[in-house]
Amino acid sequence: MLTTLAYKSLKSRKLTAIMTVIAVAISIYVFVSVALLKQQTRVNFTRAVSGVDLIVGPKTGSLNLLLASIYRIGNVNSSMNYNTQEWLERQSQVDWVLPIAMGDSHRGFRVIATSEEYFTKFKYGHKQSLSFAKGKSWQRASEVVIGSDIAKKLGYTLADDIVLSHGVGITSFMHHDGYPFKVVGILAKTGTAIDQTLHVSFDGLAFAHGEQSHGIQPKNLNPRLRVKV
Structure with a gap:
């Protein structure tokens, strides 16, 4: 029953639901990219010089x-x-x-x-x-x-x-x-x-x-x- 209601609600708000999914996907992508960039920057620094x-x-x-x-x-x-x-x-x-x-x-x-x-x-x-x-x-x-x-x-x-x-x-x-x-x-x-x-x-x-x-x-x-x- 709840699943049916949820499906009908999403269907009636199709554009809003799609935009929400896209926004969440972009947010996750940015978060992961920043985390990887931060890690790569740290690796590059430690690789550039050691023991100083x-x-x-x-x-x-x-x-x-x-x-x-x-x-x-x-x-x-x-x-x-x-x-x-x-x-x-x-x-x-x-x-x-x-x-x-x-x-x-x-x-x-x-x-x-x-x-x-x-x-x-x-x-x-x-x-x-x-x-x-x-x-x-x-x-x-x-x-x-x-x-x-x-x-x-x-x-x-x-x-x-x-x-x-x-x-x-x-x-x-x-x-x-x-x-x-x-x-x-x-x-x-x-x-x-x-x-x-x-x-x-x-x-x-x-x-x-x-x-x-x-x-x-x-x-x-x-x-x-x-x-x-």
Whole structure:
């Protein structure tokens, strides 16, 4: 009896019933999509970097610093003095520091200057270490290590010469033509922003700008560090 009444009621309000079902379906779809997006975002973050407890940078928004240093998205307009990194390294609570400096690019791909410890200290995913698909780390200022996506998309291999450009945009009007870099290493694929990053030494950064650093890191950089727990 109740089933019959319910059926007749729905039949008399067919359009309203259909709209209600559609609205409920859309609501469930949105809820599930947001939940999956939230979960995927968390997975992507934990995969991008592992074992890093603290990111230290110049005065800027925390999200801006995270996106620039880890995901190579956006830019940090100000800089940190190298003396700050030296102070951090002296702190007993600090296990290790990986300094990075940004500001150059190559055909739309970001360039970072860092120390050679980057290839042994930096972890991603479930504390996975970086590895080389080809070649090795730099030995000279004029050498560069590139990510797997760069090698694939631009067709680069070992011993190829590349020229860096000033700025991080896709189009640059200032190229460091007089200071070409030789590809000496191609990193294995990580599924992170590292695959689309070029890595040079701090001497290399000075070399690209026609300077002589003699092993001294530039005074302005954006370091990130791991604190002992």
